[in-house]
Structures are given as structure tokens and as C-alpha cells.
Amino acid sequence: MDLKSFQMLEFINSRLNNIEKNISRIDEKLDFSITLQRNHLVRVKNGEEIDDHMILMGRPYNDISPQRAWSIYNNPNIDFFVLDVTAKSFKGTRLEEAVHIPIEELHVRFSEIPSKTVPILVISENGLRSISACELLVKKGFFNINNISGGYEFWPGKSSEKSAPDKDAPV
Structure with missing residues (x-):
């Protein structure tokens, strides 16, 4: 040759x-x-409520308002998991039922999330760290993920206490 x-x-x-x-x-x-x-x-x-953009744009996670997340959080008939990805140094009030895994540790601690099928509400200081967390969880095989837009900064009541669900809030 x-x-x-x-x-x-x-x-x-x-x-x-x-x-x-x-x-x-x-x-x-x-x-x-x-x-x-x-x-x-x-x-x-x-x-379940799914944002139109989530379907049309092929987004793997849902962005929900703090008010929508609040209504889910306060509804005893909805099964969900709350993931708090705030920095360890965060001094604000945290949700009492949230499991705190800082975003920096999530890639090694994601197995602490008990189910890939239960809706996951992801919250951070202002909603930015939670976006990164949602993207990471998608890569790890989670699909029922909801980013709380605005995070704790816009959380209704800015209190960790639960109250009776708002009758007019969509569930």
C-alpha cells in the first residue's frame, strides 16, 4: 500500500x-x-401543574413562585421534599422541614434525597443557587424538581412556621 x-x-x-x-x-x-x-x-x-415553558422549551425542572411553593408547603395532602441549598453561612430563617445541603456539597450528598419521584422543592437565599441545584439534580436522574423563584428573599411571611392553607391558593 x-x-x-x-x-x-x-x-x-x-x-x-x-x-x-x-x-x-x-x-x-x-x-x-x-x-x-x-x-x-x-x-x-x-x-401536577407544569409551566408551559417547561414543556415548550424542554426544561427539565419547573420554576414556581414562592406563593405557589407556600401553598404546596402548607397543604398536608401533598407529598413533597424540601431541599435547602443555601450557604452554610446563611443567617436567615430556614424552613423547618427542609433538608439543608449546601450547593457546594450537593454533588456528593444528593443520595440523601429519599426519592426521585416525589416532588422536590428547591430553595436558596434568592433563587440563584437553587437553579444550579436543579440542573445538577437533573443530571443525577431527578425529574420532579421545582425551583422556588426568588428563594427565601420572597418567601411569604419569611417564617418557618406552617399555617392553614389559603383556600384561594391553587394547589
Whole structure:
């Protein structure tokens, strides 16, 4: 085999390897997208509220208002898990039922979250750290995730005490 033929085979082999890698990436994205859509369908079937943008944009987690989160938090008929990802140095009032795992530790402590199917309400100081936490949890296989927009800064009452659910609040 001459040098030119060998170089051509090397080139073809390199292109085939790139094509295989691209197909693998596309396959992973497709699997993720199908899993995400299935999880959205389950949430709809179970009567959960899902933001239109979550479905249209293919977002894997839901952004909910502090008022919506407050109504869920105060409703004894809704099963949920509250994850607090605030910094260890956070001095504000925390939700009494929240499990505190600072965002810096979440990648090694995510197994402390008891279920991947129960709705997870993620809260932080102002809603920014909770976005990062939601994205990390999605990568770890969680799909029923709700970011509390604005975090503790906009939490109704700024108190950890539960009260009777607001009759007019959507559940």
C-alpha cells in the first residue's frame, strides 16, 4: 500500500470515528429528551401543574413562585421534599422541614434525597443557587424538581412556621 492510500484510509477512519461520536451524542440527547417527555406526561397525568415553558422549551425542572411553593408547603395532602441549598453561612430563617445541603456539597450528598419521584422543592437565599441545584439534580436522574423563584428573599411571611392553607391558593 502506498503512502497516499494509507493517508486516505487514516482520513476515512478519523471521519468515521467523528461520525460515531456524533451519533452517540445524538442518541444520548434523544434518550434524555424521551425520558424528560415521559416524566412530563406522568406529572400531567397525576394532575401536577407544569409551566408551559417547561414543556415548550424542554426544561427539565419547573420554576414556581414562592406563593405557589407556600401553598404546596402548607397543604398536608401533598407529598413533597424540601431541599435547602443555601450557604452554610446563611443567617436567615430556614424552613423547618427542609433538608439543608449546601450547593457546594450537593454533588456528593444528593443520595440523601429519599426519592426521585416525589416532588422536590428547591430553595436558596434568592433563587440563584437553587437553579444550579436543579440542573445538577437533573443530571443525577431527578425529574420532579421545582425551583422556588426568588428563594427565601420572597418567601411569604419569611417564617418557618406552617399555617392553614389559603383556600384561594391553587394547589
